[in-house]
Amino acid sequence: MSLAALAKAAHFSVGYLSKIENGLVPLSKSIAARCDAALRSGNELVDLVVSEHSEPRRTITPPRVDLPAPTAFFNGRDEELADILELLSDKSPDRRRIIALYGLPGSGKTELAVQVATELVKRYDAGLFLDLHGYTKPLPPVDVMNRIVRRLGVPGEAIPYDEDEQVALYRRTVRERRLLLVLDNAGDAGQVLPLLTPGRSDIIVTSRTRLAALDEAAHRLIGEISPAAARRLFIEVAGLPSQPDAATAERIDRVTALCGRLALAVRVAAARLPTLEGNADGTPLEELAGRLESFSAGIVLADGTRNVHAAISSSFDALPAETSRALLLMALHPGQDFDHRAACLLAGTTSSARLVRDLVDSALLQRQRAGRVGFHDLVGSIVAARAASDLSAEERETAIARLLEGTLHIAQHADLLITPGRFRVPAVTPGPATAFARFTNPQAAARWLDEEQHNLARIVELAADSGHPEISWKLAYALRDFFFRTKQWATWVRTHEIALASAITCGDRWAIAVTRGNLGLAYAETERFPEAQEQYEEALRLFRGLADPYGEANTLGHQAWVMHCLAKYREAGELCRAALAFYEDRGLRRNAAITLRTMALAESALGMHRLALAHLDQARVIFAEDKLLLDETMTHNCLGEVHSRIADLTAARKHFRLAQKRGVRGGSTYEQARALRGLAELALRAGRPEQAEVFGRQAERLYAGHVPVRHRAPRPRRPLDDAGAGE
Numbered sequence: 001m002s003l004a005a006l007a008k009a010a011h012f013s014v015g016y017l018s019k020i021e022n023g024l025v026p027l028s029k030s031i032a033a034r035c036d037a038a039l040r041s042g043n044e045l046v047d048l049v050v051s052e053h054s055e056p057r058r059t060i061t062p063p064r065v066d067l068p069a070p071t072a073f074f075n076g077r078d079e080e081l082a083d084i085l086e087l088l089s090d091k092s093p094d095r096r097r098i099i100a101l102y103g104l105p106g107s108g109k110t111e112l113a114v115q116v117a118t119e120l121v122k123r124y125d126a127g128l129f130l131d132l133h134g135y136t137k138p139l140p141p142v143d144v145m146n147r148i149v150r151r152l153g154v155p156g157e158a159i160p161y162d163e164d165e166q167v168a169l170y171r172r173t174v175r176e177r178r179l180l181l182v183l184d185n186a187g188d189a190g191q192v193l194p195l196l197t198p199g200r201s202d203i204i205v206t207s208r209t210r211l212a213a214l215d216e217a218a219h220r221l222i223g224e225i226s227p228a229a230a231r232r233l234f235i236e237v238a239g240l241p242s243q244p245d246a247a248t249a250e251r252i253d254r255v256t257a258l259c260g261r262l263a264l265a266v267r268v269a270a271a272r273l274p275t276l277e278g279n280a281d282g283t284p285l286e287e288l289a290g291r292l293e294s295f296s297a298g299i300v301l302a303d304g305t306r307n308v309h310a311a312i313s314s315s316f317d318a319l320p321a322e323t324s325r326a327l328l329l330m331a332l333h334p335g336q337d338f339d340h341r342a343a344c345l346l347a348g349t350t351s352s353a354r355l356v357r358d359l360v361d362s363a364l365l366q367r368q369r370a371g372r373v374g375f376h377d378l379v380g381s382i383v384a385a386r387a388a389s390d391l392s393a394e395e396r397e398t399a400i401a402r403l404l405e406g407t408l409h410i411a412q413h414a415d416l417l418i419t420p421g422r423f424r425v426p427a428v429t430p431g432p433a434t435a436f437a438r439f440t441n442p443q444a445a446a447r448w449l450d451e452e453q454h455n456l457a458r459i460v461e462l463a464a465d466s467g468h469p470e471i472s473w474k475l476a477y478a479l480r481d482f483f484f485r486t487k488q489w490a491t492w493v494r495t496h497e498i499a500l501a502s503a504i505t506c507g508d509r510w511a512i513a514v515t516r517g518n519l520g521l522a523y524a525e526t527e528r529f530p531e532a533q534e535q536y537e538e539a540l541r542l543f544r545g546l547a548d549p550y551g552e553a554n555t556l557g558h559q560a561w562v563m564h565c566l567a568k569y570r571e572a573g574e575l576c577r578a579a580l581a582f583y584e585d586r587g588l589r590r591n592a593a594i595t596l597r598t599m600a601l602a603e604s605a606l607g608m609h610r611l612a613l614a615h616l617d618q619a620r621v622i623f624a625e626d627k628l629l630l631d632e633t634m635t636h637n638c639l640g641e642v643h644s645r646i647a648d649l650t651a652a653r654k655h656f657r658l659a660q661k662r663g664v665r666g667g668s669t670y671e672q673a674r675a676l677r678g679l680a681e682l683a684l685r686a687g688r689p690e691q692a693e694v695f696g697r698q699a700e701r702l703y704a705g706h707v708p709v710r711h712r713a714p715r716p717r718r719p720l721d722d723a724g725a726g727e
Helices: 003-010 016-019 029-039 045-055 078-087 109-123 141-151 163-175 229-239 246-258 263-275 283-291 303-319 322-332 340-347 353-361 377-390 392-417 441-463 469-486 489-506 511-525 530-544 549-565 569-585 587-606 609-625 630-644 650-668 670-684 688-704
Strands: 098-102 125-131 179-186 202-207 217-223 366-369 372-376
Touching: 003 016, 003 029, 016 569, 016 670, 029 045, 029 688, 045 217, 045 229, 045 377, 078 109, 098 109, 098 511, 109 125, 109 179, 109 202, 125 246, 125 549, 141 163, 141 609, 229 246, 246 283, 246 366, 263 283, 263 441, 263 630, 283 569, 322 340, 322 377, 340 353, 353 372, 366 469, 377 392, 392 441, 392 469, 469 511, 489 511, 511 549, 549 569, 569 587, 587 609, 587 630, 609 630, 630 650, 630 670, 650 670
Parallel strands: 098 202, 098 217, 125 179, 179 202
Antiparallel strands: 366 372
């Protein structure tokens, strides 16, 4: 039944049902009942609605708008603002889809882009802001694409590993929406061109240079603001009377001229004014002008970049000694932003609130988002250079050591809270949690890992490069479960390759073995099976040499899954039985149940369906008794698939429905989609293609949302989706 026919039979408009199908309007119980009646499908849609509303969701829908808040201090850009709004107007004969703003750093390009986007965003399906970091650590276009599709609600498990497929997913996702994208700090056109796609979306790009290769863009130079606008901006930021007397106005104009009338430089100077009391020669304004004049050789040059350097340098010099030292130490952080924990670790203090507030007020630090701060690219480069010259080597090394040790401790406790059942030897078991490592619940720990993920990967590398190899491999070990659950395959591989080299440097055979095993799992998940096998074989040799039966059994279980993926089902079964014997002998119920599930998949592939069902049911009971919801959900899906193979469609439908309900409750979009895909296949076999299409589309929205389910080659079912079963 087509959507039009269903709309007619259920007495709804095609447009309304289309909105439900695309997730724009929720499916109510009454509408589901009328659609069930039209489709003659019993109460299957009603059951799904009931489960969806009765089971609490733990999935997070990204915000549709994540633009930074526009500043209240916005002066001197009325003409540019009106010009850009006109260019983006659907009524304009000069309508453009791409606006490229370029100019000196600190000229106000980003703020202008945010002001425009804030005024227009209601016209769009979403408004997204992304810093491309083109002048520090440029984000590759594929990384930007993945961030965009994630913010638009595509779950991590729906993003393919192959880069070409990631690009295709981005194009499909963006083409069907009307987006407003603000791409800030583009280093060159190469960062932007791959992000352009046909459709109804508009893009505002900022860069320090004119991106001539964007030949379809409207290019606008953003230069200095007018003297009158610079005066107004200074007055507002400094909190001075709006109508100064002639002498005060003259002093303000002198200061803003020394700042080159670049918005950032004016703001920095104005922010410093309240900290000055005046000197023997005059007022605080005169003192401020005197400070700026001491750097006049840089400010008066035509090269505006040096103007901003001078303004920032004068602001830095005006800081109290304690605050300036803290800023230098924070500049040692390898990431693009950081939270209060990292600020405290680097500064060597138990509270960074006052320091951060003062630095944000001085404009030398920026609030990036809730609870996080970072450096503007230019400020960061200046302060980093000062840190290299002003701090001793011992001070730098001590601060980095505090950051590395503290981050490892926090990450270990986050992992411990999220996966308390994961096997840990004493070497990777953290001591009592410090104040920085205490989280209110597992969800808070998961949020910290998610917010810090890019920094954590860099810290693994920093530890290896700065003479702390033990921290490098231990931090990678603590992050393994996070990478698995969030499908961060590339980062998992990169961090564990670094960690393996670090473990080898340490000469710790157990560390080498466990890191090889975890790296092998990352290779297996990305279908690099020969490399996975190489790591597993070496890990197995080391575990046997160490007389570590747990490590040996765990590696055998991983090898079994590789054999299954390679269609070597008998070999997979033999390896599972060897691992299972150890787990059952030691009473390791969870590991045993996971191994039973893997073994059942191999048995079913060999046609031993009844034996497979018995093993799956045995595993399901253990998972249910131990309240392992994700594993139980996966096992119901496995049971549904095996029952489907032997044509027991009633039992298959029951297990798929149970898996779908538990997937909602547990927040696993992958397992929900897997269950819906199974229900779609059953509907096809029962001669209900319209219902199959409904289930299929729901499943595909949870995957990637574009390829019909029945035309997609099935992905192997992972027996280790609860990565805590491994080392």
